[in-house]
Amino acid sequence: MFASTRRARVFASALAAFALLGTTACSSGPTAEADAATDAGYNLTADQNRITTEPVEEIAAKVPQDIRDRGTLVVTGSAGTVPPLRFYADDDATIIGSETDFAHLIGNVLDLDVELTAADWAQNFVRIDSGEADLFISNVTVTEERKEKYDFATYRLDSLAVEVKKDSGITFEGPEDIAGLKVGVGSGTNQEALLVEWNEQNIAAGLAPAEILYYQNAVDYYLALGSGRIDAYVGPNPTSAFHALQSGETEVAGTFSGAGLDLQGEIAVLTKKDNGLIEAINEAINHIIENGTYAQVLERWGITSEAIEVSRINPPGLPKTS
Secondary structure (H helix, E strand, O other): OOOOOHHHHHHHHHHOOHHHHOOOOHHHOHHHHHHHHHHOOOOOOOOOOOOOOOOOHHHHOOOOHHHHHHOEEEEEEEOOOOOOOOEEOOOOOOEEOHHHHHHHHHHHHOOOEEEEEEEOHHHHHHHHHHOOOOEEOOOOEOEOOHHHOEEEEEEEEOEEEEEEEOOOOOOOOOHHHHOOOEEEEEOOOHHHHHHHHHHHHHHHOOOOOOEEEEEOOHHHHHHHHHHOOOOEEEEEHHHHHHHHHHHOOEEEEEEEEOOOOOOOOEEEEEEEOOOOOHHHHHHHHHHHHHHOHHHHHHHHOOOHHHOOOOOOEOOOOEOOOO
16 A cells, blocks of 8 residues: 555665554555655755765876776675665665765775676675675775785774664663574674674573574565564664664664774775775775765765774774684
8 A cells, every 4th residue: 555656666675674664554654764764864866966076186096007997996885785874766776875975985086987886795795806896885894804805994983783673672781682682683794793702602601592593685684673573683873773763663772883892893995905906095085084075975874973083994803703
C-alpha cells in the first residue's frame, strides 16, 4: 500500500527496512521517510550541487604521471551502505553521500575527474590490489594489519554506534554490555573484530556469550533488528544516528571509537601501498580542511562531530587481534 515513487524506491534501497521497522501505517512508508530526509535538509537527488574547490597545481603535480595522463581518479566503495555516508540517489544509479563528496573534493584539488564505482566490502580491497581502482573511500578504518598492504590518509574520526529498538532498555557503556545479546555486524569490518575480541573477553570473565550475526546490506540488518532477530546492530555512528532520526523506531544505545576503548580510530582514504598517491591525497585533504570546504561537507551531512584538525598518513590504527 506504500506509494511507489522513484524517490521512495531509491531511498528504500538505501535505508532498506525503514518502513518495516514500525507499524504498517501508510504514513510511515518509504515516501514518508524520503520526505523526512528531504525536510531535514538532505538532498537525495542525482543533482547534488556538490561543494567544490579549485585545483592546486603544486599538489596535483605530485600525482603519479600515469594517473595524470588518464585524467581520472577511480574511487571504489561499498554498495550496501546507508545515508549519510554512501548510497544511491533517486535515479537508482548515482552514488551520493559524504564519502562521495570527499572523493570529489580530492579530485578537484588534484585536477582530476572522479569515477565512482561500487562493490561489496571485501571486493573493494581486491579492486585496489589489482589496480582496477586508485582509492577506496567508504568509511575505512586504519588498522595495523591493513597498513601492511595499504597506505592511508585520514579524513574523519571513526565513531561506532550500538543501535537498538527504541525503549528496548539496552544501553552500552563497555564490552560487558554485549553479554548475552544477539548482535548484528558487517562481515569483515573492524567492528566485527572488536565484537569478537570483546565477546572472548566476556566469556573468559564468566559472562554469557553474545551471538554475533553477520550482514552485508542495510536491508538485512534493519529487517533483523525490526523483527527482533537481533537485539542490536553495531555500525558506523553516522548511519545509525541518521537511521534512528528518520525511522523513529530505533535509538543509539552508546558510541565508541572504531579502534576500541584505548585508541581514537580514524577513517581514511585507502590506496595501494607505495603507489605514489598517498602524499598528494594527504595534502589535498589538508588543503580542503584549511579552505573550509571540508567543514561544509561535514555540516551538509550532519557529521560535524567527526571532524579532524589535520590529515595524517598511516597513523596508529586498530591493533592486530593476534
